[in-house]
Amino acid sequence: MATASEHVLPPNEDDARWAGLSRAELEAYWMPFSGNRQFKDDPRMIVGAHDCYLRSADGRDILDTLSGLWCCSFGHGRSEIAEAIGRCAKELAYSPPFQFGHPMAFQLANRVRELTPDGLDHVFFTNSGSESADTALKMAKAYWRLKGRPEKTRMIGRIKGYHGVNVGGTSVGGIVGNRKHFGSLMESDHLSATLLPENRFSRGTPEHGVHLADQLEELVGLHDASNIAAVVVEPMSGSAGVIVPPAGYLKRLREICDKHDILLVFDEVLTGFGRTGSDFGATLFGVTPDIMTLAKNITNGAVPMGAVVSSAEIYRTFMDNGGPDYVPEFPHGYTYSAHPIACAAGLAAMDIFEHDRMAERAGAMAPYFEEQVHQLKGLRHIVDIRNLGMAAAIQLEPHPREATRRPFEIAMRCWEKGMYVRFAADTIQLGPPFIVEREQVDQMCNILADVIPTID
Numbered sequence: 001m002a003t004a005s006e007h008v009l010p011p012n013e014d015d016a017r018w019a020g021l022s023r024a025e026l027e028a029y030w031m032p033f034s035g036n037r038q039f040k041d042d043p044r045m046i047v048g049a050h051d052c053y054l055r056s057a058d059g060r061d062i063l064d065t066l067s068g069l070w071c072c073s074f075g076h077g078r079s080e081i082a083e084a085i086g087r088c089a090k091e092l093a094y095s096p097p098f099q100f101g102h103p104m105a106f107q108l109a110n111r112v113r114e115l116t117p118d119g120l121d122h123v124f125f126t127n128s129g130s131e132s133a134d135t136a137l138k139m140a141k142a143y144w145r146l147k148g149r150p151e152k153t154r155m156i157g158r159i160k161g162y163h164g165v166n167v168g169g170t171s172v173g174g175i176v177g178n179r180k181h182f183g184s185l186m187e188s189d190h191l192s193a194t195l196l197p198e199n200r201f202s203r204g205t206p207e208h209g210v211h212l213a214d215q216l217e218e219l220v221g222l223h224d225a226s227n228i229a230a231v232v233v234e235p236m237s238g239s240a241g242v243i244v245p246p247a248g249y250l251k252r253l254r255e256i257c258d259k260h261d262i263l264l265v266f267d268e269v270l271t272g273f274g275r276t277g278s279d280f281g282a283t284l285f286g287v288t289p290d291i292m293t294l295a296k297n298i299t300n301g302a303v304p305m306g307a308v309v310s311s312a313e314i315y316r317t318f319m320d321n322g323g324p325d326y327v328p329e330f331p332h333g334y335t336y337s338a339h340p341i342a343c344a345a346g347l348a349a350m351d352i353f354e355h356d357r358m359a360e361r362a363g364a365m366a367p368y369f370e371e372q373v374h375q376l377k378g379l380r381h382i383v384d385i386r387n388l389g390m391a392a393a394i395q396l397e398p399h400p401r402e403a404t405r406r407p408f409e410i411a412m413r414c415w416e417k418g419m420y421v422r423f424a425a426d427t428i429q430l431g432p433p434f435i436v437e438r439e440q441v442d443q444m445c446n447i448l449a450d451v452i453p454t455i456d
């Protein structure tokens, strides 16, 4: 069995891709959202990362076109974050978060509050986007109970939405492959996805589809608003392949929620901190939710962390109805809520976000990125290209026998050519770090243009 230090440096050139591990040694780790059998026969090991590159075990700099998993958007290997983590690990590697606190949690909450739209004022920390989603759902249910309306429990998500993998998020989520294995979880309804054939190859916000928001009225007609707690949507669906809301859609949802006393939750785990070219999707679309969920860029992916940001009204409702002041107003939280190392990483990441004007940088590169990605239109298999800010997806016609095979094969050939792309269902997804240069955008699109037509 190899020791930890041997894992990083392969023993010889032939074996380099395996990073010194035997096939048998790969079995213990059950990889998430991965074809374990295929990976373990053909490993793609990553042993380092800097700027817009991942370093493979066989010694190549691999262009990272997805900021890890949409989370290292300010570039890999930021030394400011590494130093903050190192300092904190020595001084305060852990602090109990229930009924006791540490200053960095409060400092980071203030930084997040200052950045999020006015009215979103109170930050509850979690350790992931999935935990943020489930926290938001519990917060919404408990809020209505405190308001004396305990029957307002039903949740409404959207088809093709992604809110992580916990029970609540899977339930309001709308990606069939993530739901079908798990039977019935939490009762919820779904609005239609906003993918319409007439919007194919739209650049940025598509024109058609505002009417799809009116389905919320239909669900109110079916269940009555007195039973509905919240509507949960991503301002831009990322994991289903960059589905950008039609013009006016989010505003319309907000109006219907206001009319019927339904909370609006924006899942900004992926869009938060610059991905759309604005600080948040809410900022870009000019629509403020009652609750916003965050994760990913909050630490630039360096330490797991998530956050749920609530309106003052929601927070006050919990405080005003909390019973004796030493009793938890919201009986919810995690051993690692506001973990000091995550907070230290978060504060350093927020410094980078603000000082390096990351959202502006993303916004400045976005038109070039859009232009280059849309140049791929017309290539074999491509049936749609969608984009917003520094996010884009290329949708492929599914293979007649194996619907998801083409994106997988494209991603494998890209890896051979020195590029990491995310493939999911029938899409290739692009979300490079905001520090990406034009030449790297060109390289990304050139490799895709070379590879895509060669796939069956």
Ligand SMILES: Cc1ncc(COP(=O)(O)O)c(C=O)c1O
Binding pocket: 127, 128, 129, 130, 131, 133, 162, 163, 164, 165, 234, 238, 239, 267, 268, 269, 270, 295, 296
């Ligand atoms: C919009 C959205 N919500 C939730 C999640 C889940 O986050 P995590 O994987 O950190 O649990 C993701 C992850 O991609 C996401 O994009």
